[in-house]
Amino acid sequence: MQLQIQDIHKSYGDNHVLRGLSLNVSSGQALGLLGRNGAGKTTLIRIIMNVFPADSGQILLDGKPFLRTSKTIGYLPEEKGLYADISLIRQLVYLGMLRGLTRDEAVRASDYWLDRLSMTGYREQNLETLSKGNQQKIQLIASLLTKPEIVILDEPFSGLDPVNVMMMREIVSDIVKEGRIVILSGHQMPFIEQVCQNIAILDNGVIDLAGDLVKIKQTYPRNTIEIRMEEEGQRLPAERTAEILRELMTTKGIRFEEVSVQNGRRVLVTLEEANDRGHLLDALAGSGLSVERFFVVEPTLEDIFLKKTGYTREDLAADERASQESLAEAPMTKKRRGGLFGSRKRGA
Amino acid sequence: MNRGAWTVTRFEVGNYLKKKSWIRTTIIVMVLIALLMSVPSIILLIKGDKDGDSKPIIIVTSKMAVVDHAGVLSDLSLFEQAYKDKAWSLEDGAELENLRARARKGDLYGILEIFPEKRVRLALSKESMTDSFTETLPHVVEQAINLNLLIKSGMSQPSIAQVMQPVSLELASLSATSDSKTIYHAYVQTYIVTFLLYMMIMLYGQFVAQSVAKEKGNRAMEILITSTKPLNLIVGKVIGTTLVALIQIALFFGTFALFFKINSAALQSIEFLYIALQMPFDTALLAILFFILGFVSFAFVFGALGSLVSRAEDVSTTIGALSFFFVIIFMASIFAMMNPSEFWVKVLSFLPLFSPMLLYVRISMTSVMWWEVLLGIGSQLITMVILAWISSKIYRLGVLMYGKPPKFREIIAMLKRDREQKNAVRAS
Numbered sequence: 001m002q003l004q005i006q007d008i009h010k011s012y013g014d015n016h017v018l019r020g021l022s023l024n025v026s027s028g029q030a031l032g033l034l035g036r037n038g039a040g041k042t043t044l045i046r047i048i049m050n051v052f053p054a055d056s057g058q059i060l061l062d063g064k065p066f067l068r069t070s071k072t073i074g075y076l077p078e079e080k081g082l083y084a085d086i087s088l089i090r091q092l093v094y095l096g097m098l099r100g101l102t103r104d105e106a107v108r109a110s111d112y113w114l115d116r117l118s119m120t121g122y123r124e125q126n127l128e129t130l131s132k133g134n135q136q137k138i139q140l141i142a143s144l145l146t147k148p149e150i151v152i153l154d155e156p157f158s159g160l161d162p163v164n165v166m167m168m169r170e171i172v173s174d175i176v177k178e179g180r181i182v183i184l185s186g187h188q189m190p191f192i193e194q195v196c197q198n199i200a201i202l203d204n205g206v207i208d209l210a211g212d213l214v215k216i217k218q219t220y221p222r223n224t225i226e227i228r229m230e231e232e233g234q235r236l237p238a239e240r241t242a243e244i245l246r247e248l249m250t251t252k253g254i255r256f257e258e259v260s261v262q263n264g265r266r267v268l269v270t271l272e273e274a275n276d277r278g279h280l281l282d283a284l285a286g287s288g289l290s291v292e293r294f295f296v297v298e299p300t301l302e303d304i305f306l307k308k309t310g311y312t313r314e315d316l317a318a319d320e321r322a323s324q325e326s327l328a329e330a331p332m333t334k335k336r337r338g339g340l341f342g343s344r345k346r347g348a
Numbered sequence: 349m350n351r352g353a354w355t356v357t358r359f360e361v362g363n364y365l366k367k368k369s370w371i372r373t374t375i376i377v378m379v380l381i382a383l384l385m386s387v388p389s390i391i392l393l394i395k396g397d398k399d400g401d402s403k404p405i406i407i408v409t410s411k412m413a414v415v416d417h418a419g420v421l422s423d424l425s426l427f428e429q430a431y432k433d434k435a436w437s438l439e440d441g442a443e444l445e446n447l448r449a450r451a452r453k454g455d456l457y458g459i460l461e462i463f464p465e466k467r468v469r470l471a472l473s474k475e476s477m478t479d480s481f482t483e484t485l486p487h488v489v490e491q492a493i494n495l496n497l498l499i500k501s502g503m504s505q506p507s508i509a510q511v512m513q514p515v516s517l518e519l520a521s522l523s524a525t526s527d528s529k530t531i532y533h534a535y536v537q538t539y540i541v542t543f544l545l546y547m548m549i550m551l552y553g554q555f556v557a558q559s560v561a562k563e564k565g566n567r568a569m570e571i572l573i574t575s576t577k578p579l580n581l582i583v584g585k586v587i588g589t590t591l592v593a594l595i596q597i598a599l600f601f602g603t604f605a606l607f608f609k610i611n612s613a614a615l616q617s618i619e620f621l622y623i624a625l626q627m628p629f630d631t632a633l634l635a636i637l638f639f640i641l642g643f644v645s646f647a648f649v650f651g652a653l654g655s656l657v658s659r660a661e662d663v664s665t666t667i668g669a670l671s672f673f674f675v676i677i678f679m680a681s682i683f684a685m686m687n688p689s690e691f692w693v694k695v696l697s698f699l700p701l702f703s704p705m706l707l708y709v710r711i712s713m714t715s716v717m718w719w720e721v722l723l724g725i726g727s728q729l730i731t732m733v734i735l736a737w738i739s740s741k742i743y744r745l746g747v748l749m750y751g752k753p754p755k756f757r758e759i760i761a762m763l764k765r766d767r768e769q770k771n772a773v774r775a776s
Contacts, residue, residue, distance in 0.1 A: 049574045068574060075574050081567030086363065097355045098575040142571060 001027045001062055001149060003048075003181055008057035010043055017043050018054070019205035025183055025198075027149070030176045032196035032213075033185040034305055037319045039202045041185040042078045045154045048183075049075050061150075071100045074148035078155050078185075080139050084128035088114070088138055091127065096145040106145065113141040117167065133164040140171070151175055153184040157191045158323050169195050187319050193301040203309045213301065220299045220307075223257075223274040227267050227284075228293035235292065241267045244289065252283045268297060352576040356584020357591070360559070364592040374596055378603045385607035388614035410457030413439045413447050418464040422499065426492045430484070460485070466493060531713065536623045538685055538712040541635045542705050544597065546678045548639075549646045550671065552593045556585060556647045557654030557663045560743070565659040569747045578747075579740040586647040586736075590640060631712055634721075641725065642704030645732045646674065652739035655746030656759070681705040688713040698724050700731035741766070 003025045010018040017040040025031045035041045047054045050068040058065070066072065083091050089110055096106030114120045117137045127135060136159060143151065153172070157165055172195050176182050186192055192199070193213065200210040209216065227245060229236045236244075238261045245267065246259050257270040271277065277296070284291050299307070306312065364370050412434045414424060424436040434457065439447055450456045451473045458472040468489050470482065491512065498508045560582075563569045572581055608621060615621055627635070653666045684693040684706050697707040698720075707724035710716050745762050 051570060051574060069576050073574075075571065077567070077570040077574075079567040079570060082571070083563075083568055084566055090362070094355065094359045095571060095575060098352060098572065100351075139571075 001181060003150060003183075004060040004063070005044070005048065006058050006060065008044065008047060008059075009055045010040075010047060011055055017205055018047075020057070021202070021206050022057075023200055023207050023210060025181050027181050028176065028179045029198050030172060030182040030184065030196040032192035032199045032301075033183060033202060034187065034189065034192065034199055034301075035185075035202035036187060036309070036311060036315065037322055040205055041202055042154055044202065045078070045152055045183070045185060048152060049073070069099065071146040072149045074143035074146060074151045076139055076143040076153040076156055080136060080159075082127055082135070082138065082142070085126050087124050087126055088119070088130075089123045092138070092142060092145065095142045099146050101146060109145040109147075110141065113144060117141065117171075132159060133161055136160060137164070137167075140168070144171075144175070148180070150181045151183070153182070155186050155323070156184055157186050157188050165191060187316060187323075189300065189302040189305060189316075199301065201305055201308055209304075209308050216304060217298050220304065221274050222296045222298070223271045223277075224297045224299075225269045225271070225277060225280070226293060226295055226297050227269060227291065230290045230292045238265050238267050245269060248283055248287060249280065252279070254279050254283065350580065352580035353584040353587070356576075356581055357588040360585050360588025361591050363559075364589075365595075370592075374599060378599060381600060381603045382607045385604065385611050385615070388618070389611045392614050409433050411435045411437065411455070412457055413437055413451075413459045415439050415441050415444060415447070415459065415461045417441055418462050420462060420464075420493045420496055422496045424492075426488060426495065430488045431481070460489070462489065462493075466490065533623045533626065534713040535685060536620060537627045537631070538709050539682075540624055541639070541708060541712070542678070542681050542685070545639050545642055545705060546674075548593050548597065549643055549674060552589050552643070553646050553650035553670075553674075554663065554667065556589050557650040557667050558660045559585060559589075560651050560654030560747075561657050561660045561663050564655065564657070564747055573744065573747060577740075578744040579736070582648065582651050582740045582743050583736060586644055586651060589647055590643050593643060594636075594640075634711055635708060637725070638704040638708045641728045641732060642701075645701060645704070645728065645735055646670075648732070648735040648739040652742040652746065655743040656749070658749075677702055677705055681709050684709045685713065698727055700727050703728045 005021065005023040005025075008018050008021045009016075021040075021044060023031075033041050033044070046052060048059055048068075050059075060066070061072075082095075089107070092110035092114075093103065093106040096109055097103060101109065111120070111123075114123055117140075119134065119137060119141075122130060122134070127138060130138070136156075140153075140156070143153070156168055156172075160168060169191070172182060172184065176197075184192065184196065197213060198211060199213050199216070201208040227241065229241050229244070242259045242261055248254075249256050249259075249269075254276050255272040256276075257272055260268050260270070262268060269280070271280065281294060284294070302313075302316070306316075410433070412427070412431075414421070414427070414436060416438065421438070424438055427434075427436045444459075444461075447456060447459050448471070451459055451471065454473055456473060458470060461469040461471075463469070466489075468486060470485065472482075495508070495512060498511060503511075563572060605625065608615060608625065649670055650667060653670060654663055657663055657666050680696060680702065684690070684696070687693065688710055693706060693710060696702045697710050699706075703724040707716075707721070711721060741763055742759060745766055746759075
């Protein structure tokens with residue numbers, strides 16, 4: 001199966017958010033949709049889900065238009081929330097049935113997933129009694145109940161603690177193995193890098209870069225090397241190592257862009273020519289220094305993203321802060337006395 | 349109804365029936381009905397314990413003095429029969445000043461003076477707006493004088509009884525469906541049905557709007573509209589709420605009927621209750637039909653309005669105009685009940701949204717041609733379908749809007765834009 005996104009345009013007033021965006025996603029792949037806040041990730045996903053129409057362009061499944069409300073699709077929206085005052089099993093069965101499952105199927109699927117995410121103990125409890133991470137698990141279950149062929153997860157990692165991120169990663173890997181189409185969006189590059197084979201970077205309303213992450217990484221020059229040295233069984237301090245390396249390369253005539261120290265521990269040498277790696281290794285061998293580690297550092301997804309889009313790490317950090325703040329405002333965990341007679345204003 | 353809408357309906361009904369506040373309110377009202385229906389029995393029981401008979405209790409609240417200047421009265425028995433809450437005494441004309449002084453002190457309620465040629469003077473210590481006393485008194489005085497004259501003339505007892513026999517007036521309805529019922533019965537029954545419809549639409553209309561707004565507020569909405577058609581969501585919600593309203597009415601009415609049966613002996617004197625239970629079967633069926641038509645039509649509009657606000661708390665501000673419009677319809681039907689045959693009532697009874705109440709008033713209180721009934725129901729049905737369709741469109745666009753509720757003009761512009769956009773997408 002192939003999901004084809006063709007030449008999508010979308011404007012909000014004068015703001016041209018998507019400008020002829022095209023992308024193909026095939027079964028058995030997880031596609032990480034990357035972009036800064038406001039880049040149009042959620043707009044694109046909502047257009048795929050037909051929450052609102054695109055101004056032009058089309059979304060096809062194997063060349064044909066398709067019904068977004070069918071069992072084929074599972075969707076975790078960016079704005080997360082369900083019924084606070086209704087039991088988990090009741091709302092899961094309801095959502096499953098809305099997407100076309102029979103009651104029995106919906107109950108069985110809900111119980112299977114509750115068990116798999118070790119949530120069976122909360123089955124009869126109301127959503128509002130759960131922690132935020134657990135509430136998000138229920139949302140994830142809701143999107144997977146129908147065994148969808150296409151799973152679209154908008155910002156699945158935001159607001160999750162490390163344990164739940166791991167769990168989310170495992171589930172996504174499993175459903176990818178089952179040969180489904182998975183699209184997930186986010187700006188937390190390390191998570192996405194661990195889950196997705198394919199990435200698409202969304203910037204300025206178009207796909208800036210898309211493809212297999214391993215292949216993309218290979219197109220970047222392999223000229224950065226991490227080096228660690230020791231002396232009499234003790235590791236040399238990073239600053240000292242960097243000093244020695246600068247001296248060595250200058251005297252041996254090896255051209256380098258920079259020698260940098262990351263986090264006060266990692267020493268990274270960026271050569272002008274990747275081919276000079278051998279010369280550097282020879283020089284080190286001949287110098288009598290004790291080398292503990294020498295390996296080529298691949299660019300991370302974040303490096304690639306930043307290089308491609310021209311943003312800085314500070315920009316990404318600002319995005320993360322903004323989404324944390326919006327999560328704090330999200331109504332999901334608020335215990336509001338909603339409902340029938342409770343929230344009705346007097347005299348209204 | 350398709351499966352999607354049916355799923356929503358069942359979910360909605362379940363939500364209400366599981367909701368503690370709904371259960372609580374329903375039970376409280378049922379208990380209140382039961383108590384109110386039992387009050388006369390309880391009073392009888394207490395009184396019965398005291399003196400062992402079950403005569404209605406009469407409390408004498410005021411004293412009346414009668415001064416017969418003309419000498420035309422033999423006794424005051426007719427006055428005592430007509431006004432059981434007053435103690436009547438025949439006083440001498442010489443005592444008049446004395447009596448006035450007592451009335452001024454409040455010891456006497458009033459003084460009735462009777463002069464020759466049936467002239468009567470009444471002085472009351474205080475006047476009451478609601479009392480029909482002054483209206484009915486001349487009639488009673490006349491009867492008393494006449495009775496005395498007849499006795500003096502030597503007429504036989506049976507003849508006197510015949511002369512004194514009051515005219516009994518029965519108001520008949522011209523409706524073909526039920527000849528026997530009086531206009532008063534129809535009035536009471538129509539009033540109950542109309543008032544119930546009014547109460548239930550006001551209450552549950554707000555519930556529908558709140559329930560939509562709540563799904564927006566808790567952000568479940570995006571999952572819902574990507575899981576099934578918006579039309580299913582709103583139709584399911586409206587039908588579910590209608591069912592719950594009917595269940596509640598059935599519970600209330602069941603309690604009413606049950607406790608009426610239990611307490612029927614004590615409730616004999618309360619005519620109103622008998623009338624309510626004597627509604628003809630066909631009129632009752634029509635009442636349910638009009639109830640559903642009116643309720644569902646309004647519920648759709650309430651649902652659409654609910655989709656325009658972001659939180660359940662903001663609902664009351666958007667539904668204000670609709671509630672006001674609905675009060676106008678209710679007022680119109682109250683006026684229509686007073687003059688159900690007027691031309692304007694006829695016109696409004698075919699007007700969608702007015703017809704559930706006004707056509708019901710006409711059917712219940714006057715004679716209406718069968719085609720008129722069909723026309724009214726038909727126009728309301730078509731309106732209902734149109735409202736459902738428009739509501740689902742507004743709902744579809746409204747549910748993703750957060751922030752300030754839009755103005756009416758903005759909604760129209762929004763619907764237009766959406767249409768143009770869809771056409772453009774289709775054309776490309």
